[in-house]
Amino acid sequence: MVLPIMPDLQQILIARLQTAVAAAFGDAYAKVDPLVRLSAQAQFGDYQANLAMSLSKQVNAKPRDVAGKIVEALSLHGDDDIFAKIEIAGPGFINLHLTDAFLSQQLNAMASDAEGRLGVPKASPPLTVVVDYSSPNVAKEMHVGHLRSTIIGDSIARVLEYQGHKVIRQNHLGDWGTQFGMLIEHLIEKGLKDAELGDLTSLYQEAKRRFDAEPDFSRRARKRVVSLQGGDEETLSVWRRLVEASATYFQRVYNRLGVLLEPTDIRGESFYNDRLAPVMESLQKAGLLSESEGATVVTPPGFMGKDGEPLPMIVRKSDGGFLYATTDLAGGTFRVKELGASRVIYVTGAPQAQHFAMVFAVLKMMGVGEGVKFEHVPFGSVLGPDGKVFKTREGNTVRLEDLIQEAEERAAKVIAEKNPDLPAEERTKIAHAVGIGALKYADLSSDRIKDYIFDWDRMLAFDGNTAPYIQNAFVRVHGIFRKGNVDPASLGDKTIVIAEPAEHALALKLLQLPSVIESVAQSLEPHRMCTYLYETAAAYHKFFETCPVLTAPNDATRWSRLRLSAVTAATFKLGLGLLGIETIERM
16 A cells, blocks of 8 residues: 655544544444544654544443554554554553654655645635734834734734735724824924924824813814814825824834735724724614613623623714724624635734624624634733833833844844854844844744743743744754755755654654644644744754764765755744744854
8 A cells, every 4th residue: 555645644644543443343433533642752652542532432342442443453564554563551542653664755755845835735725814913003103012913913824824825914003083183183283294203102192291281282182083084184184194104114113023014904993984884784784783871782692791781892982983893893894795804813912802702793693704704813911020011121111113123132142142253244134033033932932822921031042942942953954054065955856764763753743844834724823833843943953963964874864864954944944934033044
C-alpha cells in the first residue's frame, strides 16, 4: 500500500485508526473520532489515541480490550508502514510511535510542495471574511490600549488570508458624536490651519477644558453638533480635516508596527449614518421594537440584567439619538449584504463581550446573514509590573508611538551588546525587527482572553518563549548556510532522511504546521502559533547541538540535514510572518 502524501499527520492517523476501528467493530463505527492527540512526553509515543474509553460503552467491552482489538487491526507490516511501535497504556490509551521512514516521506513531500506552502492547503471553498480591528478614535492619539486589537486582528487577518480566504479588513474609527461639536467649535474659533493639527490630543484636551469651564462655549459646542449632523458645510469641512489628519497619523503608526491596515480599510461610525434609519425600519417591520423609559429598545432572549429581568438593548435614545448598538447593527448588515461576508470577526476588549453577543442575536432576529458566522474576539488588558493597567511613571496612558520607539531603542542596545561590530545602519534595521517583533510576540503569545504583564526584560530575552529566541533560531540556520557557502534555494533535489532522535523530534514538529494554522484560523487564538514556533525552535536547537550539519559523517547526511534546516527556516519565516513579525538572517 502506498500512503497518500498528505503532510497533516493528525489526519493521516485519524484515517488509519478509523479504518482499524471499522475492521475491529464493524462499519457502523467507521466515523468514530479516534481522539488523536500529541503525546505530552516522548516515552508515551509521538501521538496518543484516547478513543478506547468512550468506545467501550458503545461496544460493551472493557477499554483495554477495545484498545487491544484496535491495535490488532492496525497493519504493522510493509515498507511504507506508519508505526514503529504501538503500545496500550493505563486504562486503554493507545501510544503511537511513528517510523523515521514515514516522517522522512512526509517531510520530503512538505519540502517539495510546488507552491512553496509547506503542505498548508488552500481553503476550499474560500470564504469572504470581514475582520474588524484596531478602531482608534479620530483626534486622539493611539495608546497601549489599542495595541492588542491592532496586532491580534492583524495576525488573524494574515492567517485567514494565507489560507486563501478573501479577507476584508475594516477599521471602525470613532469619528462621529457629540465630542466633535466641542472640538470643531474650538478649532473654528482658534482659526487653526491644517499644519497646526499635528497634536490632536492637545487640541482635544484644550476643547474639553473650555467645554467644562466656559458655559457660553459649551452652548456653542452643542449647537455645532447640530450643525455637524445637519450637514453644515463649514462644520463638515473642519470635521474632514480632523479625519484626514487622524488617518495620516494612524497610518504612520501602522507602518511602524508593520500592520496591514490602509486608509482604504477605514469605515468610521459616520459611514453608517445613512444606514441607521433603515435599520430601525427593519427592526420595526420584524416587530422587534418596544419602548422603555422613553427609549426604543430591542430585547433579545437569553440576556438578563443584575435584577434577573430581561435585558433590553437600546437602539434609540429618548431624545431621538442613536447609539453604538444601532451603528453596529448597521455595520453587521452592511458587511453581510453589501460586502458579502460569510464570516464576520470583531476584535475588541473583553468588556464588550455582552454587547456583541446581543448585537449578533439581534442581527439573527432581523434575518441578517442566515448561515453567517458572527464572532467576537475578546482580549484582556496590558498590565504593568504592579498588576494594574499599564501606565507611564507619571501615571499617564502610554502612547503607542512612545512604546514603539522604546522597543526599538531597547532592542538596539541589546543587539549592540550582542554584536558590537555591526554597522549602525544594519543595527538599526535589526533593532526594528527585534524590537517590534518582541512587542508583538509578548502580546500574541499569551492567551488573548487573559491580562498579561508588560515586561521589557522578558520580551527581549534570547531564551524562553520570545520573538528574539525564535528569530535567533532563524539566524542560526542561515549562519550554517553562510558558513557552508550553501544557497538554501539549491537544496530542492536533496532528500531528507530522518535517522536520529533529534531529527525525529524536529520532523514531528515541522509536520504539525498545517494543523496549527487551521487551529489558529478556527479558534482565532494566535498564541497557538507562538507555542508551536517556540517548541519548533527548541527542537531545532536540540538538533543543532546533537546532529552536526556541515561536519556530518557523510555527504548524504550533510545534504539531508541542510535541507531539514532549510525547511525549518521556511517554517519560522512563515509562522512569524503570520504573526506580523519579521525574520532577519544575521543578528
